[in-house]
Amino acid sequence: MTKRKVLVADKLSEEGINILQKELEVEVKTGLKEDELVKIIKNYDALIVRSATKVTRRIIENSYLKVIGRAGVGVDNIDVDAATERGILVVNAPFSNTIAACELTLGLMFSLVRNIPQANQSIKEGKWEKNKFLGLELYKKTLGVIGLGRIGKEVAIRAKGLGMNVVGYDPYIAKSTAAQIKIKMANLDELLKVSDIITLHTPLTKDTYHLIDFREFEIMKKGVYIINCARGGIINERALYDNLINQKVAGCALDVFENEPPEDNPLLKLPNVIATPHIGASTKEAQKMVSIEIAEEVIKALKGEPVRSCVNALTNSLQKEYTI
Numbered sequence: 001m002t003k004r005k006v007l008v009a010d011k012l013s014e015e016g017i018n019i020l021q022k023e024l025e026v027e028v029k030t031g032l033k034e035d036e037l038v039k040i041i042k043n044y045d046a047l048i049v050r051s052a053t054k055v056t057r058r059i060i061e062n063s064y065l066k067v068i069g070r071a072g073v074g075v076d077n078i079d080v081d082a083a084t085e086r087g088i089l090v091v092n093a094p095f096s097n098t099i100a101a102c103e104l105t106l107g108l109m110f111s112l113v114r115n116i117p118q119a120n121q122s123i124k125e126g127k128w129e130k131n132k133f134l135g136l137e138l139y140k141k142t143l144g145v146i147g148l149g150r151i152g153k154e155v156a157i158r159a160k161g162l163g164m165n166v167v168g169y170d171p172y173i174a175k176s177t178a179a180q181i182k183i184k185m186a187n188l189d190e191l192l193k194v195s196d197i198i199t200l201h202t203p204l205t206k207d208t209y210h211l212i213d214f215r216e217f218e219i220m221k222k223g224v225y226i227i228n229c230a231r232g233g234i235i236n237e238r239a240l241y242d243n244l245i246n247q248k249v250a251g252c253a254l255d256v257f258e259n260e261p262p263e264d265n266p267l268l269k270l271p272n273v274i275a276t277p278h279i280g281a282s283t284k285e286a287q288k289m290v291s292i293e294i295a296e297e298v299i300k301a302l303k304g305e306p307v308r309s310c311v312n313a314l315t316n317s318l319q320k321e322y323t324i
């Protein structure tokens with residue numbers, strides 16, 4: 001019997017590729033543009049991507065795909081509605097990169113308040129600017145966690161371990177989740193008012209697009225720090241820029257951008273912005289697990305077996321069940 005064909009369009013660890021190869025014919029072609037994908041997508045039963053490849057309506061409508069696999073969590077780069085309309089299953093691998101994204105968030109939080117990247121740069125330039133890099137302690141500061149799903153929850157638990165006060169905002173989680181990790185829940189405005197550091201961990205959806213906009217910056221404390229390891233579009237980058245310039249925001253750490261790669265993004269020119277190139281999920285452990293998780297899901301979907309992480313029609317109410 002001829003094997004079904006899967007196109008792997010972004011980098012996937014070899015463990016996952018090996019699993020796919022046992023059952024399917026696998027082709028790996030990365031860095032394809034929309035036009036190139038449109039030309040070849042008819043040849044495949046399944047497509048696997050990460051965040052780089054945008055799976056547009058045009059690609060979907062030119063395909064005979066049965067399943068689209070997202071080797072990671074966020075599916076904002078996939079037109080899930082278009083896939084659903086054509087009966088194409090969209091599955092993701094949400095259980096494998098939680099710790100990786102959480103630990104990057106913590107690394108960025110320490111880096112921000114102690115100016116570690118700036119101090120590193122300075123000493124490598126031959127300077128000894130000891131007095132320039134006076135930092136802040138995290139101990140007893142208030143961390144506002146927006147989105148208390150898998151990653152936000154792990155960040156909150158670790159922040160409490162550092163002696164921080166943690167306030168959470170997430171309209172869709174059960175009260176028992178907050179009680180379990182012993183953090184205070186608040187509405188968005190209360191969280192913005194009291195937080196010394198704010199970290200974002202929601203998906204990018206129609207509801208969370210520009211969740212942090214000019215109005216929200218107005219409510220924040222002067223000297224607040226912002227961390228975004230979720231998605232660029234959740235913060236209005238123009239509002240962030242203005243509030244860094246007027247020093248309402250003391251500094252921010254960004255792993256994600258509205259446009260990636262962020263060509264000519266003015267935020268990257270500011271000294272109080274530290275940035276990483278969307279590496280939240282980039283650990284050996286996470287990438288190995290993600291590749292296995294998505295390979296198994298895609299194979300199950302092609303066999304018509306029940307899958308664990310179908311994201312079609314994931315409305316907010318469904319998301320509630322899904323997160324808890």
Ligand SMILES: NC(=O)C1=CN([C@@H]2O[C@H](COP(=O)(O)OP(=O)(O)OC[C@H]3O[C@@H](n4cnc5c(N)ncnc54)[C@H](O)[C@@H]3O)[C@@H](O)[C@H]2O)C=CC1
Nearest residue numbers: 073074101147148149150151170172202203229230280281
């Ligand atoms: N930088 C990176 O490489 C990575 C980024 N991510 C991003 O992080 C996001 C979160 O990942 P997980 O924690 O695994 O997802 P999750 O689904 O477990 O958690 C998301 C949480 O956000 C909440 N939420 C949804 N809408 C909200 C709103 N309007 N206000 C407040 N909370 C809201 C949900 O109720 C849920 O509890 C992903 O969607 C992805 O975009 C995830 C992994 C790696």
Ligand SMILES: O=C(O)C(=O)COP(=O)(O)O
Nearest residue numbers: 050051052072073074281
């Ligand atoms: O899993 C996610 O949502 C991520 O953002 C990770 O993105 P990546 O797979 O590293 O391109």
